[in-house]
Every structure is written in structure tokens, then in C-alpha cells.
Amino acid sequence: xxxxxxxxxxxxxxxxxxxxxxxxxxxxxxxxxxxxxxxxxxxxxxxxxxxxxxxxxxxxxxxxxxxxxxxxxxxxxxxxxxxxxxxxxxxxxxxxxxxxxxxxxxxxxxxxxxxxxxxxxxxxxxxxxxxxxxxxxxxxxxxxxxxxxxxxxxxxxxxxxxxxxxxxxxxxxxxxxxxxxxxxxxxxxxxxxxxxxxxxxxxxxxxxxxxxxxxxxxxxxxxxxxxxxxxxxxxxxxxxxxxxxxxxxxxxxxxxxxxxxxxxxxxxxxxxxxxxxxxxxxxxxxxxxxxxxxxxxxxxxxxxxxxxxxxxxxxxxx
Amino acid sequence: xxxxxxxxxxxxxxxxxxxxxxxxxxxxxxxxxxxxxxxxxxxxxxxxxxxxxxxxxxxxxxxxxxxxxxxxxxxxxxxxxxxxxxxxxxxxxxxxxxxxxxxxxxxxxxxxxxxxxxxxxxxxxxxxxxxxxxxxxxxxxxxxxxxxxxxxxxxxxxxxxxxxxxxxxxxxxxxxxxxxxxxxxxxxxxxxxxxxxxxxxxxxxxxxxxxxxxxxxxxxxxxxxxxxxxxxxxxxxxxxxxxxxx
Numbered sequence: 091x092x093x094x095x096x097x098x099x100x101x102x103x104x105x106x107x108x109x110x111x112x113x114x115x116x117x118x119x120x121x122x123x124x125x126x127x128x129x130x131x132x133x134x135x136x137x138x139x140x141x142x143x144x145x146x147x148x149x150x151x152x153x154x155x156x157x158x159x160x161x162x163x164x165x166x167x168x169x170x171x172x173x174x175x176x177x178x179x180x181x182x183x184x185x186x187x188x189x190x191x192x193x194x195x196x197x198x199x200x201x202x203x204x205x206x207x208x209x210x211x212x213x214x215x216x217x218x219x220x221x222x223x224x225x226x227x228x229x230x231x232x233x234x235x236x237x238x239x240x241x242x243x244x245x246x247x248x249x250x251x252x253x254x255x256x257x258x259x260x261x262x263x264x265x266x267x268x269x270x271x272x273x274x275x276x277x278x279x280x281x282x283x284x285x286x287x288x289x290x291x292x293x294x295x296x297x298x299x300x301x302x303x304x305x306x307x308x309x310x311x312x313x314x315x316x317x318x319x320x321x322x323x324x325x326x327x328x329x330x331x332x333x334x335x336x337x338x339x340x341x342x343x344x345x346x347x348x349x350x351x352x353x354x355x356x357x358x359x360x361x362x363x364x365x366x367x368x369x370x371x372x373x374x375x376x377x378x379x380x381x382x383x384x385x386x387x388x389x390x391x392x393x394x395x396x397x398x399x400x401x402x403x404x405x406x407x408x
Numbered sequence: 409x410x411x412x413x414x415x416x417x418x419x420x421x422x423x424x425x426x427x428x429x430x431x432x433x434x435x436x437x438x439x440x441x442x443x444x445x446x447x448x449x450x451x452x453x454x455x456x457x458x459x460x461x462x463x464x465x466x467x468x469x470x471x472x473x474x475x476x477x478x479x480x481x482x483x484x485x486x487x488x489x490x491x492x493x494x495x496x497x498x499x500x501x502x503x504x505x506x507x508x509x510x511x512x513x514x515x516x517x518x519x520x521x522x523x524x525x526x527x528x529x530x531x532x533x534x535x536x537x538x539x540x541x542x543x544x545x546x547x548x549x550x551x552x553x554x555x556x557x558x559x560x561x562x563x564x565x566x567x568x569x570x571x572x573x574x575x576x577x578x579x580x581x582x583x584x585x586x587x588x589x590x591x592x593x594x595x596x597x598x599x600x601x602x603x604x605x606x607x608x609x610x611x612x613x614x615x616x617x618x619x620x621x622x623x624x625x626x627x628x629x630x631x632x633x634x635x636x637x638x639x640x641x642x643x644x645x646x647x648x649x650x651x652x653x654x
Contacts, residue, residue, distance in 0.1 A: 391637025
């Protein structure tokens, strides 16, 4: 009856959003009085595998097939669900979760609710809350089927860890033939750059910076704070910044702990991509910029004057 | 090349998000519905580009009632050759995907293209479900697609970067930003769309495994605390000691 959770790994370590999912799955398991079993695919050391226990898994099932595609991982996860008679499977709603979770739901004839932000409620049946309209609202879903696949929106719940280790179980089952082959992995940005999807702090700028040559101070502030850099859509569309930095409704949707917006007016489409940030800071010389309505802290001032001061203050803090 | 593009309607990106009937229904009053941008700008346009390069057909497909016809006509105006509407009440992505794969299973499509998610439900579920129902490859969150014979080369967004993948056709792909550029339909396209074939077929009675029972809005921000630009350093202090964000 265990709760099963898929944990993604990269370069020999677990992906942060996946560990949040383990914690979420463990909380569901403990509410239902059952075990939480993590499952992963790829070559990992025992020390790394045992870490899933810190997040609440009692066991971790590891299949060392390398470069498995989403159909093979879906087979691994659903076989485990069947053999444990599990009724709930958890993923992170990150890149790997989006690729594998729907396949698992199809295999199991399970309900799938993705982007969940709270623990399910079992008081009368099974309901769970998820983010909809790009973070502008929540929907409460009622699960009507016997099995359910839930994927957790990254950075939406606090994680509590312990010193417990998970028991490692090696799964050597054959996952069949891959439907896709991986030819190449291209790392985003340069060395030492923080990935926007994983970043806890994000410094973002828009057209108010007047030109791509002025991004030096934005990158410096990001670097001092240990933040990722992002930008608004117009800036990506005119080629000042790469497309993968565009946050907003049709770009990347993020939910960092801190989002600093410099020279971005705050169009509704931009807000949709960032409004799940825990703290929002807006720096804009126009006091009427709509972004101030969504901000926790604001500075009405010229970015070229304000940002260097913030860089100096942040440096002093370090 | 036989291409199927799955489209869904979504409220325009500037729509006010509000609910009616004791927060159980989305308030459609005054809301303009559009083709979900990921379906239109990336999936449909890339499908049309491939057709222009290699020949073939592009069929648009949507699941739902007649209220979907205007957005289906929009897809035809942009360049789809014909369209299918499966008349069914699908309450969840599972049912939508089941209807589409039941329809497509004996039609020999080489490529099934979808947007990476809708801007209304942000589910990212339909393409992966279709791929599993049809037991074919699925490229999730793809930003590039090239076809050479029966082999597709795809670049997908993944954790920390992108991955270049190869798959044999047929396959399902969910398209993200970078795949193509938005096309604005011209007058000729709009006129032609009126007479293109939009076939309505009955749904196959797919399963709804879950449904929305209520909506809520996020708690309003308590208001913005302003820091004097002459004393901008104070912001760093507040972020450290008050917000505890850095």
C-alpha cells in the first residue's frame, strides 16, 4: 500500500525538486500510515541513494539502466506501483516529471493531477489543490479513480529533513528497448551559472535597462547574491538576452524565494510567470508601474543609480 | 508526412481570472478565448513548416463542444489543411488524451504535435498520455525538431540544459518556446478557412479520472514596502533581516 515517488538524478546526485517530491510523498505516506518508497534510474552511489531517507523514504529502489528514456522509466515506476499495490505515485512537476508522470498515469489508468501545491485531503474522498492559470488561481481536484499520480510544483512546500537513511534495494529488471536515444547533453549557460529553474534567488531585468551592454550590473548583483539571471519577454524577443532567460506566461514559470525585477513594468503575462515567488522586489523609475502592486518591496528610482548601491551593500554583507 | 496537431482553447493571456457558481466554475463573461499559445505558436507552426519542406498534410484536432469551433477555424486560417473536433465532454486530460489516441490509432500519423501545456491548466499531461496510449516515443518540452526520412532529431529542455534526442517516427512531441515563430493569419487564409473541412465526430466515451470541484484565488499581497532610492542599501538589510530571503 506504499506511496511511490520517482526521484530524478543528474551527474550522480539527486535533483533538488525531486527531493522535495520525496518529502511530499513521505508526508502523504505518514498521513495514511504506510511506507514511502523512492525509485530512481541510473548509476548512483549507495551514499547518495540512502539520502532519500533524509527526506522521508524508508526504501529506495535503484535500477542502474543508464540513459533510460521516459517510456522505460515509466515501466520501472509502474511495475513498482503494481508490485506494492500502491495507489498514489508522486513526481516533481519538473522536466523529468512532465515527461514520465503522464505515461505512468496512462499505464495505471490513474487520475493525474500535476502542479499540486498542498497535501491531499482524505476527509471525504480524495481532493488535492493545484496551481492553475499560470499561478493566478488554484483548482481543487477530486480524484475519482482507484490510483492517482500527483506531481508537486517545485519550491511550493517547505522541506523537513532527518538523519534517517533509506534501505537501498537494487532492481535489476530489464526495462526493454528505449524509444528514444540521447545523442548529446548541452549544459545551459556557462560554468558556475545557476539554472533558473532551480534557483532560490533570481535577479531579472527588462527594457528599462536600455540595452544589452548594461547587463553587467545585473549579472554582478546576481553573482554577489548567488542568484540566477532572468529577463522579460521583450528583452528576449529583441535578442538582448537568450530565450531561456525569459520568465513569464509563455516563457519559464518560476517560484524562487526572492525575485528582484529591475526595469520591468509588470505586464500581466510577466506576473503570471513569477507571482509564485515568495518575496518580490520591484525597482522601477515609474511609480505607476503595475508591478508595484504585486511587490513586497519597492524602490521608485533609476536602476543605474540604485543597482550599484545594492551591489555594494550586498558585498558588504558577505 | 502526415501530421496531427492537438489544439485546445484557452482564455486570452490578459483575461481577468474570476469564478462563478460558488467558485465552482471559471467566469467566462467578457473573456476572449484563443488557441492555446503553445499549441498555436510552436506546435502548429512547426507542423506547417515541416509540411512546406517535405509535403504532406496538417490536421488540427480538438476535443469538446461547438464552442471550440472559432479556435479550430483560427488554426485552419493559419494553415492547417483540415480539422477534426471530437464531440465529447472531457473533464480531465486523461479523457482528452484517450479520445485523441482512440481517434488517431488507425490513421497512421507520422507526428502528433502538442503545446507543452495549456496556459489555463498548466497540466503538461495530454502529450505524454497520448504517447503511452499509442505506445510510441514522446519528446517532452521540445525546442527543436528536424525530420530526416523516418528519423526525428529533437532538442528538449531538461534539468540544467537541453538534450538532443533521436527517435523513429511515429512519435508525440510537446512544443516549447524556440520551436517556431508565431504566424499571423492573412486575409486569404481567413477566407480559405471558412470552406476547409471541419469534421465533427462523436467521442468514444473516455474515462474522466478526476475533475475540478472548486477554485480559489491566492491571498492578496499585504502591500508594497517602499525604500528610498537615496538609501537603497536599506533594501539589502530588509531582505536579510526582515524577509529573511538572502
